[in-house]
Amino acid sequence: MSSPKTIRWGILATGGIAVTFTKDLLVDPSTRGVKHIKHTVVAAASSSSRSRAEQFLKETGCPADAKAYGSYEELVKDPDIDIVYIATPHSHHYQNAMLCLDAGKNVLCEKAFTVNAAQARALADKAREKNLFLMEAVWTRYFPLSIYVREQITAGRIGPVARVFADNSMATNPEEAFHDGKHRLVNPDLAGGALLDLGIYSLTWIFQTLYLTQPENQRKPPKVLAALKNYSPTKAADETTTIVLSFPRPEEAGGEAHAIATTSLRVATTPGSEAAAPPGIRIQGPKGEIQVFPPAYRPTRTKIVLNDGTVEDKEWPQPGPGAGSGWYNGFGGGKNAEGEGHGMFWEADEAATALVEGRKEGKYESLAESIVIMDVMDEARKQGGLVYPEKIETTKYPTQL
Ligand SMILES: NC(=O)c1ccc[n+]([C@@H]2O[C@H](COP(=O)([O-])OP(=O)(O)OC[C@H]3O[C@@H](n4cnc5c(N)ncnc54)[C@H](OP(=O)(O)O)[C@@H]3O)[C@@H](O)[C@H]2O)c1
Structure with a gap:
């Protein structure tokens, strides 16, 4: 069997769901029987400050060499990023996703995809024009x-x-x-x-x-x-x-x-x-x-x-990672049992698999x-x-x- 392909993520925004997603993303995929891909985080950006991005990288356990940016514009220029996960409020998804696609980045964008259908159509057109992967991050669809x-x-x-x-x-x-x-x-x-x-x-x-x-x-x-x-x-x-x-x-x-x-x-x-x-x-x-x-x-x-x-x-x-791992995830004050993932890794696995297979859209949406x-x-x-x-x-x- 060929060795797993590592997908390099950039995280755009450092709020509540960005933390939950990134912690799940960094869980070894073999703990859920996924062998063909791995994930790593190479950079994160905060619109408020570079130090906020640095703090985020530490809090989520990202690799020590991951870069911290103080603006989204700097993040999308990073040549080491394969795909950007957008975790801003939905009001901002259209502008942020356009920024990423324009810069040639594949995108996994939080729900709701956009504010309205006209924005969603414009993003789909842009992704097609640029031959890039674009998917709405409706994580539940990817659960077993x-x-x-x-x-x-x-x-x-x-x-x-x-x-x-x-x-x-x-x-x-x-x-x-x-x-x-x-x-x-x-x-x-x-x-x-x-x-x-x-x-x-x-x-x-x-x-x-x-x-x-x-x-x-x-x-x-x-x-x-x-x-x-x-x-x-x-x-x-x-x-x-x-x-x-x-x-x-x-x-x-x-x-x-x-x-x-x-x-x-x-x-x-x-x-x-x-x-x-x-x-x-x-x-x-x-x-x-x-x-x-x-x-x-x-x-x-x-x-x-x-x-x-x-x-x-x-x-x-x-x-x-399981009981005894000392690892916890959760969202908004809620804490899952020790070692229990939140479930956001399934959508990340699908996005990564699509990149490996050369698909431009998600399999289940x-x-x-x-x-x-x-x-x-x-x-x-x-x-x-x-x-x-x-x-x-x-x-x-x-x-x-
Ligand atoms: N899949 C899920 O289960 C799930 C759960 C909750 C939320 N969501 C979705 O994820 C998105 C973010 O939700 P969240 O709960 O993470 O929100 P949040 O905690 O408020 O975080 C949003 C982040 O977006 C950035 N941001 C940029 N401009 C902003 C502005 N004008 N106002 C507020 N934040 C701004 C900020 O990060 P920087 O300062 O670092 O730029 C902020 O920390 C929403 O679209 C929501 O629907 C999904």
Whole structure:
């Protein structure tokens, strides 16, 4: 067997998810049975200062010779970088991804991909023009759990999917938790609100079960009906959004299929104990349903319940360096068990594999699908009257944010 190919990453931004991603990225891939690639971090950049980038490299355990930059512009000029991971707020993804692509860098860009579909289309065009890899970092799609769910569907376990319910909501008191209005969940300048931040996962589950599982030439965009409640203190950011989707399908594939995507900053998918959590995702067909338990973005349990009485409950623990390693990861104050990965390495493995194979898009979410999902979010915002400031909706590049 040939030796693993090492992919050299540059990390653009040093906030919460950049830390979680980079720690996962540096876990030995053989701990999850991946032998053909390895990852290393050769540089990180912070828009605030070089010293912040230095601190980030230390905090995440990057190699001692990794370079620290005090601007994103310097990072994208680094000739040693194969691919840049973008971890800024979604308001900034378009400008940052354009910067990378223009400089000839492959890109893995955090979700939501962009603020609107026009920006997503412009990025896809630029990546094609430059012959570069570009993928939205919807990590959940690359989990073995997600692959299993899609396989159960295409194997016909529940029959043609007829309906999907998908919720991703977190109970906060936003007025208290984000009282100064600056947090990215409520700040219009950062494309705040539930839809782009949390609702993307509800849509991810609907799309990966109802759309991606269809033959490529049969996938059609859904009709959309949406209700959107604005968060009154900062005006342009949604607090709760509900979307009804109707997917056209050929009669022989089951005909029209429905889905409901819900998301909220104020009410929870799981009130109280995680142990008693109801499934946040229910994928239903004529023979039964597949349930996925919360959280929608990092699920670790599935259940298949069939009309014939079959029940298959499965746990999907995240691999990692293991107990006794003294290594920890987590996000936003949450800490996983010792040695347990967060699960962000799966998407990094896919991006690295694509580079090795010369592919320009991700295997489980094409750019065309990211664009259709952005179209759905645009339509939900249009029906709900949610418009962000022009400087973050624009496709004009460069625009100073
Ligand atoms: N996949 C997941 O599970 C997951 C989880 C959370 C968030 N996310 C996504 O990741 C992105 C970042 O989220 P986060 O939680 O990491 O946010 P965060 O902690 O606020 O970090 C964002 C970073 O972006 C940089 N930045 C540049 N311009 C900024 C500006 N005007 N305001 C704020 N930050 C700015 C800053 O880094 P520098 O100062 O170093 O430039 C900042 O630390 C969002 O798109 C979010 O949806 C994904």
